[in-house]
Amino acid sequence: MSRLIVVSNRVTTPKAGHTASGGGLAVALHAALRENGGIWFGWSGEVTDQFTGHINFQREQGVTTATIDLEEQDVDEYYNGYANRTLWPLFHYRIDLAEYEREFAGGYERVNERFADTLTPLIDPADVLWVQDYHLLPLGEGLRRRGAANRMGFFLHIPWPPRRLLYTLPEAADLVRTLFAYDVVGFHTQEWLSSFEDFVGAEMGAVIEPDGVIRLGDRTIRVIVCPIGIDAAEFVAASKSPRARLAHRQMRDSAVGRDMIIGVDRLDYSKGLEERFLGYERFLRDHPEERKEVFLLQIAPPSRGEVASYQKIRAGLDSLSGRINGAYADLDWTPIRYVNQGYSRDVLAGVYRAARIGMVTPLRDGMNLVAKEYVAAQDPDDPGVLILSRFAGAAAQLTEAVLVNPYSAEELSDAILLALRMPLDERQRRWRKMMDNVLSEDVGWWRQRFTDALMASEATPA
Known part of the structure; x- marks a missing residue:
C-alpha cells in the first residue's frame, strides 16, 4: 500500500495517552496516516534565527510528524502577510481588507520553496501526497520542479472567490496555474468549484471537460466536491x-x-x-x-x-x-x-x-x-x-x-x-x-472520498 504524506502549514502532534487535538481535521488526518504509515509535514509554529532546513521528527500513536522552524521574516511575510492579510480576506470576499504587498508575495513564494526543498528528500517514488489549504497553493509546482512524479492532491478548506474578485490579486493567474501541478483538487461545495472553473476557463483558456476534468496546455487535473465533516x-x-x-x-x-x-x-x-x-x-x-x-x-x-x-x-x-x-x-x-x-x-x-x-x-x-x-x-x-x-x-x-x-x-x-x-x-x-x-458524511467519509479520487488518478509527470 502506498504511503501517505500530508502537508499543511501547521502540524498537530498527538501526545501520548491523549487523542489527537485540533478538531476533526486532525482526527481524520491522523487516522489516514496510521492506516498508511505516512508522515505529516509542516511548520512547527516555532521561530529560528536562521533557517537551516533541520527537520524535527516525532512519532506518537503510530503517526510520524516532521516539522521545520521558520525565520521571523518568513512568519511576518508568508503567514501574517500573504496568507492572512492577502489571501484570507480575498478568498472571503473582503477585497477592502486585502493587502497586496510584493514582500508578502515574495515571502509566500520563499516559504513554499523551503517546504519543497525540505520535503523532497523524504518522498519515496510510491508515496501519495496530500497538501492542505491556501498557505501552500504553489507547493505542488515546487515539488514537480524538484522531480516528484508522485500522485499529488490539494484540498482547499476556504471558499474560492468569484473571478472578478480573484483578478484583483496581481499574480492571480500565475498562482492558479500552480494548482495544475496536482492531480486532484478538492473544494467543499459546488459553488467554490464552479468559481474555480469560471476563472481558469474565462481568464486562462482552460478546457472544462465532463466528469471534473480540466485541461490547461499539457496539464490535466480532476476537480471534486468533497465537503468535510466532523468525527x-x-x-x-x-x-x-x-x-x-x-x-x-x-x-x-x-x-x-x-x-x-x-x-x-x-x-x-x-x-x-x-x-x-x-x-x-x-x-x-x-x-x-x-x-x-x-x-x-x-x-x-x-x-x-x-x-x-x-x-x-x-x-x-x-x-x-x-x-x-x-x-x-x-x-x-x-x-x-x-x-x-x-x-x-x-x-x-x-x-x-x-x-x-x-x-x-x-x-x-x-x-x-x-x-x-x-x-x-x-x-x-x-x-x-x-x-x-x-x-x-x-x-x-x-x-x-x-x-x-x-x-x-x-x-x-x-x-x-x-x-x-x-x-x-x-x-x-x-x-x-x-x-x-x-x-x-463525516470526516472519515471526506477523507476516504478524497484519497479514493487521488488513488484513482494518474500521477502528473515531474
Whole structure:
C-alpha cells in the first residue's frame, strides 16, 4: 500500500495517552496516516534565527510528524502577510481588507520553496501526497520542479472567490496555474468549484471537460466536491462525557429558566459577529416580551492578534456588546454574555446541548464545522434549532436548518423568533435530517472520498 504524506502549514502532534487535538481535521488526518504509515509535514509554529532546513521528527500513536522552524521574516511575510492579510480576506470576499504587498508575495513564494526543498528528500517514488489549504497553493509546482512524479492532491478548506474578485490579486493567474501541478483538487461545495472553473476557463483558456476534468496546455487535473465533516461518533460520545454533562448542568443552572442562544466562532471578520449582534439587538427591540426569556452566549477566542484588522474587530465587538447590554440589561438579566477564550471540545459539547438555538451566521465560510458539532450534540428527544448562514458551505448539506442572510438584521431577528416558537415535532424532524447527514458524511467519509479520487488518478509527470 502506498504511503501517505500530508502537508499543511501547521502540524498537530498527538501526545501520548491523549487523542489527537485540533478538531476533526486532525482526527481524520491522523487516522489516514496510521492506516498508511505516512508522515505529516509542516511548520512547527516555532521561530529560528536562521533557517537551516533541520527537520524535527516525532512519532506518537503510530503517526510520524516532521516539522521545520521558520525565520521571523518568513512568519511576518508568508503567514501574517500573504496568507492572512492577502489571501484570507480575498478568498472571503473582503477585497477592502486585502493587502497586496510584493514582500508578502515574495515571502509566500520563499516559504513554499523551503517546504519543497525540505520535503523532497523524504518522498519515496510510491508515496501519495496530500497538501492542505491556501498557505501552500504553489507547493505542488515546487515539488514537480524538484522531480516528484508522485500522485499529488490539494484540498482547499476556504471558499474560492468569484473571478472578478480573484483578478484583483496581481499574480492571480500565475498562482492558479500552480494548482495544475496536482492531480486532484478538492473544494467543499459546488459553488467554490464552479468559481474555480469560471476563472481558469474565462481568464486562462482552460478546457472544462465532463466528469471534473480540466485541461490547461499539457496539464490535466480532476476537480471534486468533497465537503468535510466532523468525527460525528466521537462528538456524540463527547456530549455524554462527565465534563460535558457538568458543562450542560452549569449552563442550565446559570440560565435560570431562560432559553440560551449559543455562538462559537474564532474572532474573525468572516464570521459575521457584528452582524449577529445587530440582528440580536433588532430582536430585542422588536420583541420586548421576549427580552428576559432569552440570552446570547457568544464564545469568541481571539486569533491573529498581530494583524490590525483583527484588533479592530475585537474592539468593535467589545463596544457593540457593551452598548447592547447597557441599553437592554436589567438587574437580573444580561442580554449578551461575551467570552474571549476557548474551551475544550467536550465542554463545548455540553454547552451546545444546553442551547435552544445554535447561531452560525458567517458572512462567508468554506464549511463551518461548529454547525455540525451543534447538531451532533443535541438531545434527540428535545433538540435545539440551528440558525445557519446561507453563505456557509455547510448550508449545502444542512438544508433543514433555518437558513438566513446574515447581512439582514430583520431576517436574523425573525429567525430567532421562529426558532424560539418552533414546535417540538418540527424541531425533531429538522434535527433528524441534519443528523443523518452529519453521520453519513463525516470526516472519515471526506477523507476516504478524497484519497479514493487521488488513488484513482494518474500521477502528473515531474
